[in-house]
Amino acid sequence: MKLARYCYNNQPGLGIVQGDRIIPLNNDPSLPEDMSELLYQYQTLQHSLLSLINKAEHSIPLTNVKLLAPIARPGKYLGVGLNYADHIAETGLERPDFPTLFNKQSTCVIGPGDAIHRPRISDKLDYEGELAFIIGKRCRHVSVADAHKVIAGYTIVNDVSVRDWQVKSPTWTLGKSFDTHGPMGPWIVTADEIDPHNLELKTWVNDELRQHSNTRHLIFDCYQLVETLSTVCTLEPGDVIATGTCSGVGVKMKPRGYMKPGDKVSIEIEGIGRLSNPVIIEPENNSVIE
Template sequence: MRLVRFGEKGKERPGVWMGDGRILDVRALAFHIEDYNEHFFTHHGVEQLAELVNDPGAKFVDAAGIRLGAPIARPSKIICVGANYADHAKEFGHEIPSEPILFFKATSAVNGPFDPIALPAEAQVVDSESELAVVIGKTASRVQAADALDYVAGYTVLNDATERIVQKANGQWMRGKGFDTFCPMGPFLVTPDEIPSIGSLRVWQKHNGVVLQDGNTADMMFDVPFLIEYISRGMTLLPGDVISTGTPSGIGSAREPKVLMQAGDVVEAGVDGVGAQRSTVQ
């Protein structure tokens, strides 16, 4: 299934993308499913959706022209992995890490997959990173890699927009990556049964129609099962939490000349089989 949240910003409703121009309005039939949040995943919400899709009383809405929000409500945390692709580590001036580099992205930065990205007033060097993101489906603590995928609710696309000067000036990365709207997510939360192999997915980014990034999850140094094991050793992952798995090479700020986000630009980010988003820069 492909889970979506649709409607006005801040008032999104949970839905299921049917792939035929319709969205299942989940709350119209199941009032107890308020949103795609920690409560939903904890109480086997995904399994309930499979039943709702075939319910004779199901209500569908026309997907045309409807705004899509991020496919999950604000998670307790967004954990990002830096320099997880060797070529990207090199282009960014990093040594190849011996273990994952982790940082948090502000949950207040979450943006819809087709909403504008707003440049902050002090913005000078801003670009994007297309990433495969993992959504946790049940509480995970000290999980073994062999069991890690059992804790995954699904996958989505995350654009790790970053102000590079702020990122480097602060000695840590969070502020440069945490500005409002700097975390477009979605459009879908795709359940694992629709992804045959997360280890061989194309990850790409376009800037004004020109391809900047064109990588593959096969090139990740630390794969999804390892990341879940590594992070959950001392940090409990809650249902709805997001792990963004890093970005391949080709980012705009590492190019010469640099390809930076300016007002009026269009940035697209996608992972084949998971989804694609498109944001206008303001």
């Protein structure tokens, strides 16, 4: 099932995507209005959701709605570095024995079609097409064997990185957390409909294919990441974990293939869909004091 957040007639809502239409959930007051809560209750609500699909009443063409990031403000947004063998090869680094994990601040999240800002402070703006999974249960100390039970679904993310700011700090967090540098979407595909470890992944900048790999090449797969993370902290519904990128990032191209204003970056993952975002220069009036 494809679960989405969207805006229609200036009203946000949750819906089920079926083909080229979306079925709103807000017509049923018994259903949650928050995506994290919907994911948490998904198994018990599945019959009600299937009934809505079968009725297909009040559906809206996708062209008439604005899709939003499926998780507006994750409680945790964690990323994994150096998690594809081909990406490690292009960096010249050694294969890790333990996953390299970092935070992306949740204020970076934007939705499909929203603009990625190239910051005024740097032109080293890079893309990273990635599969992400979303936690659906509050959990701690989850084994690899049980990890599938706590993953609610999967989506596409672009782990946008400002490369010079990434290396300023050994945690990488600053270079990964600029506002607008967390595109996510276009929706969540529930875990009962997808094998996360055999999906084709492609990234284009404009019409140029930059990345092409398959999630079977992940060094630490989704279930291993759940075990590692839940050993340390409690994972909660709506937490987002991006699983890492493959080879073909702009920083390793000759000449460098950084994104620039006017570009459009698109990421496609088999079984999920396509996430596209334009790139613009950071607006001059972007300062906020409230």
